Amino acid sequence: MNLLFIPAAIGTLLGLKRTCPKCKRNQVVPASKRRERVRCKFCGADIPPRK
Numbered sequence: 252m253n254l255l256f257i258p259a260a261i262g263t264l265l266g267l268k269r270t271c272p273k274c275k276r277n278q279v280v281p282a283s284k285r286r287e288r289v290r291c292k293f294c295g296a297d298i299p300p301r302k
């Protein structure tokens with residue numbers, strides 16, 4: 252069990268994980284941005300919040 256795995260698991264549970272519609276890569280957004288549009292850190296595309 253890797254302790255570094257825990258934050259990622261929590262992010263998934265809280266719905267903070269998003270898949271970029273453009274490059275299809277997964278990333279975890281800050282909790283404060285959960286309901287906001289965020290910018291993909293890989294390609295710069297806007298990722299809308301999950302409904």
Ligand SMILES: [Zn+2]
Nearest residue numbers: 271274291294
């Ligand atoms: Zn992207």
